[in-house]
Amino acid sequence: MHDNTYRHPRAGWPGRLFAALANCTRLANVRQAILSRLPFLTLHSDVRDVVYVSWLVDAAAAQRLLPAGVVLWQRDGKTPFTVLTYRHGHFGPALPGPLRRLLPSPLQSNWRLYLHHTPPGAPAVPCVYFLKNIMDSLPHALGTRLFSDILPTHLAAGMTLDVSATQARCAIAPGAGSAPSLDVQTDIVAEQVLDADWQALFGNWRDAVAFLACQDAAIAHVPRNGKLVFGEIDLPVNLDQVQALAASHAQCGLLAQLPPLSTPFAFLVPGVAFKALSERLL
Template identity: 40%
Template sequence: MLALLAVLGLVLSAGSATWAAEHALRRTRQQTRYGRYAPWTHPRGRLAAPLNWVANSRLLRALGERIPPVTFVSDITDVVYVNYVVDAHRIAPLVPPGLELQRIGEAGDQAMLTFLSYRHGHLGPTLLGRWRRLLPSPLQSNWRVYVHHRRTNTMGVYFLSTAIDRTFHALGARLAAEALPMHVLERASLVTAEGGRIDLLLDPGRGTAPDAEAHLHPLPEWPADGPWRHAFSDYEQMLTYCVPQDHALSVQPWYGRVTRQEISLGIPLEACKALTGPVVSTAASALVGDAEPFAFLVPLVKFRFETEGHDPI
């Protein structure tokens, strides 16, 4: 009986300490509309209450920050970029203090927002070698704006949201990858049909992942005009700005630092294929208003997450 009471006392003490630590961390790591501390809800709703607690826990994410970064690779296929050129003042408030929005266009009054969706090819750590081919290939979507860290003069992207169709991957990224505010999609598909048509579906269900539906067709060549002309002189200039993005930046003011995650993509601009067709997204409309989308495809990408570094704010 005494032993049982002792165990019960230890459990209650541990629970009390956990609650106190969680409560204290929530005072500094406050909820935001977008980014890593935006609210997280699994598509299964109330049935996933324990998962919601884990994903929203400040304590677990603080512990996850102590996990050393591991090199990951993936043989990605069919990367669909959907882009918007929008008035800079509309999305500048979404960038956290410590970073600045990259402004584009002749007057510097425009900015760019992109969501890109793709199928992983056996995403996993390089240390697995050929055994990585046994790992699954989830579908992922990254929603980003383009930012600048003035102190180090680093250009990169800041993720407003990211989503994936596997709960395990979403929780792992949510807890351990500082730049990835990962949510779970209830349904997701990216299908290349006859004639090169691409059908994209991102369905969050009752969860907090972003939504999108697109039906796109390839163009025979890069277009001479489009919504991108608000900020770029030609299509190649737009691709040069949008495609070579090797830094994902995020801010941790409680540490006084910017986290810089380094990736390698190595996408040649000539591999990009222009697309046309309707794109419908409530999540995008909330961000860009009535800005027109324009899209392109990258058929193959050898993704490699290299390392993580930190710079003072």
């Protein structure tokens, strides 16, 4: 199974302190004991410029990264692995209402696999498994580590997301930290087509996009207690607004563990109103 221990991207005692906080099981257990007795604080973000890049990878290799009892969706020994990178729009609790616009808008990248079904104890909804979560903001990276189990977040040494009328590019530089590397360059294209490998699994471009982008929940592994955490989300992607991308370069730090069996399939979601609705241990 993959390791999500936090390492800070820069050397020195501040980085060691941040790592100690991020990996502290005692703090996490206290937080979970308190927050599990309180109503979940719904989180909102007006997300924009979501660059999805996916590969069909070896399903057996991907399954080895997951805990026991978590079953991948697969066909003919292949399963999708997706990296989506985006800019938040004032990410934070919904409670402040219009004042939420004062909150910052960090960059985030989620790395995920797709499940055949949800684990026991969770409702039967389309669900993904979070392998990695990367952000470019130290307060947000530490905040998700200290106050949540669903996002195993790593801080990037550098992170970029550039979307123009003709191109989309995203990159993650790990530095000395635990964030994986990423470098993706794409062109926005008019033709919405699938190559033969993707077409064999999904039939057409729109159905592939719907499968990869439209989920109602996510799970992650909680190493300190060996349990799974289940989080419900609201991500109403408008498929009519999705733009096709052609990847001219796509380097990803996890592909050594997940041998790709296809060319990358990429697309752009210009914007979506994201909500995190719940989180609980299974």
